[in-house]
């Protein structure tokens with residue numbers, strides 16, 4: 156069985172992002188980028204499924220500019236067999252990305268599409284669900300456990316009420332949550348090997364998709380600042396502070 | 404004029420509290436508001452939805468396939484119901500986040516996730532980068548499909564009496580997704596997302612036994628209990644207690660962060676808390692940068708002492 160894993164290049168999760176003073180976006184010059192942390196988990200899961208003998212081929216896919224090649228190289232170092240780079244320098248919104256992934260999934264005949272539950276830049280949490288919807292196939296979002304059994308899979312999902320288990324027929328889309336696994340640390344030999352693995356570069360047009368205008372960004376602003384707090388030295392002072400604010 | 408369809412989340416015959424918040428967002432958009440209830444038998448839920456202020460109509464789809472909410476089953480029905488509506492809103496819960504994009508794709512529109520303010524019927528604020536930036540966006544022409552950030556809107560009141568109408572839909576429903584089971588955490592404590600006071604513990608607790616310090620204090624002040632991701636990952640508490648970018652976004656009057664460092668992903672979940680109190684033994688912990696009241700100390704001595712003095 157073949158699995159397709161989407162990997163997005165995003166501002167590293169440790170970066171304290173700054174909003175540009177003209178409100179046009181956030182500062183990305185000189186900022187560290189990495190693979191979306193959820194996508195690392197998706198890659199790790201694909202590799203574990205192969206280690207369990209459930210998966211025979213792992214294909215990584217990304218949409219973005221020239222620098223996304225780094226993200227694909229990381230995916231290849233994780234263990235993807237090959238990668239597809241859908242080159243697009245402009246903004247790509249979730250529905251557009253989903254249309255492209257749906258086309259690739261179909262063309263590749265992959266049985267499983269693994270993606271992150273959300274990209275930590277746009278925090279959209281949409282793409283996987285849209286891929287499943289476009290193809291009318293099953294989806295299981297926010298997965299914390301994935302068990303593939305022949306043409307079916309059992310997925311445990313992290314939902315507000317607790318843990319839910321679904322059974323889906325393959326092909327299916329699974330969006331992964333943080334507790335699914337802990338991604339391995341990439342080792343130098345794997346990183347070296349990844350350099351030799353093939354990356355196929357195509358355009359959105361090659362999968363029959365045009366980047367739509369979609370949602371327009373009017374402006375980006377910093378979140379409202381909180382008023383400066385006070386430090387208290389003792390529990391008594393804390394109790395007094397809470398009382399003076401009428402909180403207890 | 405806008406015609407807004409709010410999708411009702413419910414379980415065990417009870418309307419989810421997030422629906423009244425989505426209706427509040429719908430009121431900000433302005434126009435005629437309907438609530439859709441998809442259930443095996445939606446009568447009880449519809450009666451609750453009909454009471455929400457501002458709701459003009461409740462539409463009910465009864466179908467055994469809707470006994471348990473499965474996005475792939477609900478989405479084609481909602482896409483069909485959406486005809487004639489300018490907006491389809493979902494509560495920004497895991498239910499809404501799972502389902503809304505599936506509907507948006509069916510309607511061939513981009514979705515607006517997590518709206519936190521309404522400027523115009525098609526212009527909204529939403530958080531990006533874990534809430535470290537707020538973007539104002541304008542939805543394209545076509546149906547506006549959006550999820551409503553729970554911490555940003557106050558639930559509407561329950562003085563209404565909307566008409567309830569049962570409708571049927573013809574959409575073909577898939578059978579590729581089957582519900583197996585749910586392991587719900589039943590707790591007698593106030594619900595994390597609705598509680599006016601929340602006490603959260605972090606990695607510093609060190610074990611699930613030690614988390615008793617947090618529970619005892621929370622019970623003393625009638626608070627809901629939350630946790631950092633580290634505490635959940637370490638197995639001290641179940642996943643549904645996680646607060647943050649990828650957990651629950653909450654807006655209590657009073658929030659206690661105890662033994663939590665204050666990573667940006669955690670702060671993303673508590674930005675709307677009215678008063679944040681931090682207890683941490685490290686004076687340099689980033690949580691103190693956002694806390695309204697900070698106390699440096701060992702939680703295992705400070706918290707029981709505080710509990711005794713309140």
Ligand SMILES: Cc1cc2nc3c(=O)[nH]c(=O)nc-3n(C[C@H](O)[C@H](O)[C@H](O)COP(=O)(O)OP(=O)(O)OC[C@H]3O[C@@H](n4cnc5c(N)ncnc54)[C@H](O)[C@@H]3O)c2cc1C
Nearest residue numbers: 605606607631632633647648649650662664669684685702
């Ligand atoms: C994509 C992504 C999403 C994430 N989403 C979330 C999320 O939704 N929610 C979330 O919380 N995290 C999230 N995280 C994780 C986050 O980055 C932090 O790792 C996590 O919040 C740390 O938890 P903590 O503060 O409990 O642990 P630590 O960072 O280890 O902090 C423990 C704190 O306890 C203090 N301490 C230790 N002993 C004592 C004592 N005896 N008394 C008092 N203080 C003590 C220490 O000084 C320290 O500040 C996410 C991470 C990623 C990459």
Ligand SMILES: Nc1ncnc2c1ncn2[C@@H]1O[C@H](COP(=O)(O)O)[C@@H](O)[C@H]1O
Nearest residue numbers: 161162218270271273274279280281282
């Ligand atoms: N441009 C992209 N390139 C690669 N993967 C993407 C892209 N956009 C979205 N994804 C995938 O979809 C997931 C959810 O993204 P989002 O819906 O934007 O929050 C991400 O974790 C990625 O796996």
